[in-house]
Amino acid sequence: xxxxxxxxxxxxxxxxxxERGTKPYQFGEGWERESSFPCVFCxxxxxxxxxxxxxxxxxxxxxxxxxxxxxxxxxxxxxxxxCEPLHQYIDGFYExxxxxxxxxxxxxxxxxxLDLVDLPLEQIEEVLRVYRERMRELGExxxxxYCLISKNQGEKAGASLPHAHSQLIATPVIPKKxxxxxxxxxEFYEEEGRCLFCSLxxxxxxxxxxxxxxxxxxxxxxxxxxxxxxxxxLPQRHCAFFSEIEEEEIQSLxxxxxxxxxxxxxxxxxxxxxxxxxxxxxxxxxxxxxxxYHWHLEILPSLCKMAGFxxxxxxxxxxVVPEKAAKALRQFIKxxx
Amino acid sequence: xxxxxxxxxxxxxxxxxxERGTKPYQFGEGWERESSFPCVFCxxxxxxxxxxxxxxxxxxxxxxxxxxxxxxxxxxxxxxxxCEPLHQYIDGFYExxxxxxxxxxxxxxxxxxLDLVDLPLEQIEEVLRVYRERMRELGExxxxxYCLISKNQGEKAGASLPHAHSQLIATPVIPKKxxxxxxxxxEFYEEEGRCLFCSLxxxxxxxxxxxxxxxxxxxxxxxxxxxxxxxxxLPQRHCAFFSEIEEEEIQSLxxxxxxxxxxxxxxxxxxxxxxxxxxxxxxxxxxxxxxxYHWHLEILPSLCKMAGFxxxxxxxxxxVVPEKAAKALRQFIKxxx
Numbered sequence: 001x002x003x004x005x006x007x008x009x010x011x012x013x014x015x016x017x018x019e020r021g022t023k024p025y026q027f028g029e030g031w032e033r034e035s036s037f038p039c040v041f042c043x044x045x046x047x048x049x050x051x052x053x054x055x056x057x058x059x060x061x062x063x064x065x066x067x068x069x070x071x072x073x074x075x076x077x078x079x080x081x082x083c084e085p086l087h088q089y090i091d092g093f094y095e096x097x098x099x100x101x102x103x104x105x106x107x108x109x110x111x112x113x114l115d116l117v118d119l120p121l122e123q124i125e126e127v128l129r130v131y132r133e134r135m136r137e138l139g140e141x142x143x144x145x146y147c148l149i150s151k152n153q154g155e156k157a158g159a160s161l162p163h164a165h166s167q168l169i170a171t172p173v174i175p176k177k178x179x180x181x182x183x184x185x186x187e188f189y190e191e192e193g194r195c196l197f198c199s200l201x202x203x204x205x206x207x208x209x210x211x212x213x214x215x216x217x218x219x220x221x222x223x224x225x226x227x228x229x230x231x232x233x234l235p236q237r238h239c240a241f242f243s244e245i246e247e248e249e250i251q252s253l254x255x256x257x258x259x260x261x262x263x264x265x266x267x268x269x270x271x272x273x274x275x276x277x278x279x280x281x282x283x284x285x286x287x288x289x290x291x292x293y294h295w296h297l298e299i300l301p302s303l304c305k306m307a308g309f310x311x312x313x314x315x316x317x318x319x320v321v322p323e324k325a326a327k328a329l330r331q332f333i334k335x336x337x
Numbered sequence: 338x339x340x341x342x343x344x345x346x347x348x349x350x351x352x353x354x355x356e357r358g359t360k361p362y363q364f365g366e367g368w369e370r371e372s373s374f375p376c377v378f379c380x381x382x383x384x385x386x387x388x389x390x391x392x393x394x395x396x397x398x399x400x401x402x403x404x405x406x407x408x409x410x411x412x413x414x415x416x417x418x419x420c421e422p423l424h425q426y427i428d429g430f431y432e433x434x435x436x437x438x439x440x441x442x443x444x445x446x447x448x449x450x451l452d453l454v455d456l457p458l459e460q461i462e463e464v465l466r467v468y469r470e471r472m473r474e475l476g477e478x479x480x481x482x483y484c485l486i487s488k489n490q491g492e493k494a495g496a497s498l499p500h501a502h503s504q505l506i507a508t509p510v511i512p513k514k515x516x517x518x519x520x521x522x523x524e525f526y527e528e529e530g531r532c533l534f535c536s537l538x539x540x541x542x543x544x545x546x547x548x549x550x551x552x553x554x555x556x557x558x559x560x561x562x563x564x565x566x567x568x569x570x571l572p573q574r575h576c577a578f579f580s581e582i583e584e585e586e587i588q589s590l591x592x593x594x595x596x597x598x599x600x601x602x603x604x605x606x607x608x609x610x611x612x613x614x615x616x617x618x619x620x621x622x623x624x625x626x627x628x629x630y631h632w633h634l635e636i637l638p639s640l641c642k643m644a645g646f647x648x649x650x651x652x653x654x655x656x657v658v659p660e661k662a663a664k665a666l667r668q669f670i671k672x673x674x
Binding site (some may be wrong): 005006008009010013014079091092146152155157158159171175176177178185197200203275277278305308309310313316 | 517
């Protein structure tokens with residue numbers, strides 16, 4: 001069974017999940033969509049995945065049969081298991097915790113051949129609604145503290161199947177990186193009396209790092225981008241929880257996400273990428289995340305590799321000046337529209 | 338010119354170094370040693386690199402000519418420059434710093450066809466002596482706070498040239514990851530009155546994660562290994578600074594490093610890997626690193642990719658149980674010896 005182990009030197013949690021070692025990678029020399037069609041995420045092969053936990057589907061169609069537009073299933077090779085009881089142990093000198101958690105896959109389209117960016121806007125909106133629904137529903141389980149939704153597209157970004165999908169993982173602990181963001185955001189709020197991200201929005205609107213604005217959303221290349229063409233999308237409305245996104249915001253987000261991903265795809269020749277939805281933890285304590293946190297989405301094109309320097313320092317070396325990356329993206333979008 | 342930029346959300350420094358965008362990658366489909374021989378690191382091509390800053394060479398041979406056994410040159414595509422004056426700026430809402438620092442390459446052998454692990458012990462010792470010398474010498478510059486030596490072997494680990502080499506980067510700030518380690522180590526020392534790493538050595542000696550012991554050194558798979566077959570090498574003698582390593586320790590370290598890397602190479606079919614020398618910062622303040630820090634070397638085989646989950650959480654998913662990885666390495670070494 002999977003378990004969490006805590007590194008005593010830096011307090012980093014690692015999930016040891018032997019089950020995932022047997023995960024099939026449809027990559028390598030033959031990494032092409034054709035080599036894996038029909039795949040386990042394709043319509044008609046619903047029985048190849050664990051039974052679905054949620055779907056948006058045509059009227060009068062049954063779960064685990066054809067007719068779905070977006071489908072959520074437990075990961076076949078889960079890093080965490082919802083059936084595990086939640087236990088913490090002292091393991092001599094060390095600390096560990098049972099591998100309780102939720103690990104799901106959100107299949108974004110029945111079409112094996114389309115990337116998220118190529119889907120019609122209405123379908124991207126459906127995917128975003130499913131993100132919201134899953135976050136909301138898992139929030140009902142008081143043992144879960146955090147829900148991370150992210151997307152790995154392409155082999156270099158860690159994807160193991162080409163059929164368009166996102167990953168959801170919900171954990172009983174607040175992840176280290178989330179805690180770091182929360183800490184800074186709270187400090188800023190306490191010192192300045194306003195939200196750090198709202199200030200970023202104000203700063204970036206007038207600046208040369210702006211990529212695009214849509215009703216209610218802004219896309220920009222951050223000042224200290226780790227990677228070439230790294231792009232963040234922030235809602236204008238201050239809100240800590242993606243689960244509280246409103247219907248018209250879903251529509252704007254779908255538009256700006258499609259615009260940003262299209263520009264990255266075209267300019268960088270269809271690179272692998274990750275995107276990560278940064279949200280506040282579930283509100284389980286007196287901590288008032290709503291005041292000082294601001295959900296957003298970070299897109300990280302996989303153009304550089306982590307090397308010894310990055311592992312050893314936590315610093316990054318970015319060979320593309322953020323202002324130049326933003327200008328190229330902005331220009332591309334303007335020319336297209 | 339390169340510059341440091343600070344991310345306002347998590348306080349992470351990024352080096353924006355446009356010059357590195359033009360770096361030639363000798364990889365891709367033709368990534369084989371032959372495709373790049375003779376390379377810029379080969380004997381006879383000394384003029385293809387910036388002039389050497391240090392070398393170990395045969396008597397009566399001249400700098401920047403043949404006859405060297407280990408050669409240190411400034412990186413041709415530096416992320417940081419020693420000629421930059423050290424300045425910090427407030428950039429409106431943001432913070433940046435001039436790209437002052439040192440970025441060198443340590444060419445480990447004149448032989449284009451040998452990996453570090455394949456070198457004779459005497460040559461590995463020479464490389465380790467060069468690490469020590471460079472760390473010592475750069476410590477004389479009071480503007481430098483930290484010196485990181487690491488090795489990227491293979492394309493997946495971020496290497497851009499196949500000829501065996503290590504990287505040195507010295508920075509005017511103490512890196513984030515180093516600060517995290519120092520913080521925990523100091524807390525542990527204050528609470529327990531002893532060194533965290535000395536305690537780890539005690540714990541791992543008796544445990545099933547031990548890989549190998551040599552006079553004065555121990556190699557083990559850490560309890561919360563991030564990656565399959567991650568291996569740490571620690572000196573038995575408590576010491577914060579690699580620059581204080583003694584002659585007989587150099588010999589032991591060369592042996593255990595060769596043993597560990599040979600086992601990883603054979604068992605995992607010559608994987609790409611990084612290793613990182615974790616040392617205390619240069620002692621510039623009243624902070625007493627010598628008490629609570631303990632230098633060590635971390636070997637990270639590049640068998641998994643960073644995906645959205647790792648980027649978003651800072652957690653890792655390791656599909657190989659550390660005890661099993663250690664057992665396989667230990668068994669392999671025993672069978673060979």
